[in-house]
Amino acid sequence: MTTAFRSAERPAPPPRPRPGSNALARELRQRGRRRLLREDFLTMLAWASGAASVALYLADGGAAQFNNLTTATTSIGIIAGLIGTDLVLVMLLLAARIPLIDGTVGHDRAMEIHGKLGKPALYLILAHMVFLLIGYGLTDRLNPFAEGVSMWNSLPDMWIAFISTVLFILVVVTSLVAVRRRYPYEFWYVVHLLTYAAVLTALPHQFSEGQLFSPGQWQRWYWIVFYLVVLAALLRYRIWAPIALTFRHQLSVTRVVSAGDGAVSIELTGLRLEELTGAGGRFFIWRFLAPRLWWHHHPFSLSADPAAGRLRITVRNLGKGSAALMAVKPGTKVAVSGPYGLFGHAARTRPGLVLVGSGIGITPLRAILERAEFEPGEATVILRASTPETLYLRDEIAELCRQRGATMYELIGQRARHGNPWLPRHQTGLALSNYVPNLKASDVYVCGPKKWADAVLKDAKSAGLSDEQLHHERFDW
Incomplete structure (x- = not known):
């Protein structure tokens, strides 16, 4: 099944540049150049440290x-x-x-x-x-x-x-x-x-x-x-x-609600949570201070931007550690560190935005979509699942797409064996570019199981996208 809040059957035509889009593009280019300069500087320091260790030995x-x-x-x-x-x-x-x-x-x-x-x-x-x-x-x-x-x-x-x-x-x-x-x-x-x-x-x-x-x-x-x-x-x-972060925000669990097949959303309250606004997509390391839980630390992204003094993460039962969180009790204190990673706004390089998520990997995309900078018609959200029940937070994402003028596709079904394996079998002849007409002018954020995500990234690279346009949140360690 495919759902698009702009075009139900055919790809949307490339959007015409708007003045706001051009200003955003200039800002993102400048931001990207500054990050590349920092990367070159850090690389130089790393090489210089090794050279200095040898040079000083020889000089002494x-x-x-x-x-x-x-x-x-x-x-x-x-x-x-x-x-x-x-x-x-x-x-x-x-x-x-x-x-x-x-x-x-x-x-x-x-x-x-x-x-x-x-x-x-x-x-x-x-x-x-x-x-x-x-x-x-x-x-x-x-x-x-x-x-x-x-x-x-x-x-x-x-x-x-x-x-x-x-x-x-x-x-x-x-x-x-x-x-x-x-x-x-x-x-x-x-x-x-x-x-x-x-x-x-x-x-x-x-x-x-x-x-x-x-x-x-x-x-x-x-x-x-x-x-x-x-x-x-x-x-x-x-x-x-x-x-320091744990004592500053003093987080505690307020409630745990079902978020779909084998998943729950854990809502938390605390102090000064507005300081975490804009951290959507980036992950925090959570430690729930309860018996048999305190020694596990969990890298989860926010599934909604902080609002009204509340945080939310959405967790799926994927193993012994995450299974214990399915029944965490309200009032449980939470230690936290972060946010970490570049899976967020700071990594943007292009005015177009493409969010591609599978399974529980859909949930960080919802937080990115909530505050991402883009003009109406320049964002595409692709949700991939084997069954409708694993389209986590689907209704919330659909409503955000309607409000912000983003196109949304639901791709449901067993994975294709030929062609692009990240797509369902009945769409195996298609590619990412079929869903995103302005793909080359976009950043692509991919979140989901490693093999599936690698297939999406390969598809994007085959369409001519550079590494700086591709952003991937890993689920393995």
């Missing part, structure tokens, strides 16, 4: 070590360790939920880069250990294994360095998709906290007297400052910010 006497095989081997190991440590600290900054990073590249992309750096960091740290054992072994005329035993026995803090390496290996191995899918998210999350333990256990042998970062060297101060910046970011944004 490391360059003179490349005069024979033994000292050159040791120096290669030291450089590998420096770059590996630098990558680990960059990873921690990417995971610190710093507003500058989150507002520039978004949470999903920051965590994607964070994950990609894990293996190179581990390989460099392992190379650091192997080359040092070989280099020191050549000096002491011992094989690498014997040298390792000697270092363990003779250097008081070296056993901690070996433990640090083992912890890094555990973190990387448990981060592999094939491994982490075998365990609940909470198990993986706790194991992932070993990254902090690994960094802490690596500190003593780095800063001990007579080692690489001995007093009087420039690189000693560089690494002290780097570590303090990372520590400050983690304390400020991962620990203090959620505590």
